[in-house]
Amino acid sequence: MSVINTNFAKLPGNYLFAEIAARKARYLADNPGARLINMGIGDVTRPLSPAVIAAMHAAVDEMSKAETFKGYSPDGGYPFLRELISEHDFKSRGADIAPDEIFISDGAKSDCANISDIFSPDCVVAVCDPVYPVYVDSNAMAGRAGSYTGDKWDKLVYLPCTSGNGFVPELPSVKADMIYLCYPNNPTGAAITFGELKKWVDYARANDSVILYDAAYEAFISTPGVPHSIFEIPGAEYCAIEFRSFSKTAGFTGTRCAYTVVPKKLERDGMSLHAMWSRRQATKFNGVPYVVQRGAAAVYSPQGRKETEETIAYYKNNAKNIREILQASGIKCIGGTDSPYIWVTLPSGLDSWTAFDRILAEANVATTPGAGFGSCGEGFLRLTAFGEPDDTIIAAERIARLLK
């Protein structure tokens, strides 16, 4: 018997964004004074908006007085924030999600990984390929992925997302118990229509699967008919959990605030997944700071909404510039319309880690190699639109010159 979780020994290499950070650091150590432009990890650059900052300052003042000081947050988060989310993010879109079905957390990344606690180690897990690596790595750590065989895990069900299917996968050919979907998609930037998502909800209901729906990028949707939440699809409350985040929406990557929706109607084997997640969080999580939850609540104020929309428009304008500069050089790319990510097709014969290293060294731009998201990502590169506008244009022009 081993005393450690030997699944960790099966993990190949570093976590993707740790590997990218290490390569950037090595390059900077060898080339002191080089100025890299970041189009790699999707980290925001705009500051928290004035409405959010004002709410956080006021909350800090409350923490300084005995009469208004707050200790532990209530389990699941403060009602003032859960009520705003229920109203603005769900009920306004016809999705009947109650405040107590919303669990405030410190990140969609941690929730996507931690949700694994409430599922059987024997579940069959389906993931898109390419995919946000957290879904794969966290299931590998939990022992659901099997063994890594070069470029795949032998127990995962891979759902290829290619230009042939518009980067929206076909339904699995074997029965999957847990299905991770992320729309608007990280990394491809593709969106899913109401009709396409309904097929997944129908599949999940027919097969008793649970869809783990990552909607961290919903604020970037502008195409009409693209659902912002899986709970806009009738019946999803019986088969889905949704992850949302204030990170990319309102600049909370460093401040940390997100939420997960587990509907009360979601049950398997006579157990309520809502009750299980509630139990899990109460045992393992002590909540998001009051000051941060007040900041997140301000995102829903009229001023906060206006400021957040301006920031999203700023990033989407970057995305448009990246797309137009690349396409003007004859480089194929998708995404950026309903998402902050652009998925670039590399010239044939150029693999994505070689492209990453060349672009880093010759264009001084950090990108993300498509292969880092799975074998179907080979031959692609992901660019992010979270930078400063002038730098974004410079970086896109340098990449266009290198790849054309």
Ligand code: MLT
């Ligand atoms: C990304 O670049 O894919 C994201 O920033 C990663 C994350 O949100 O954890």
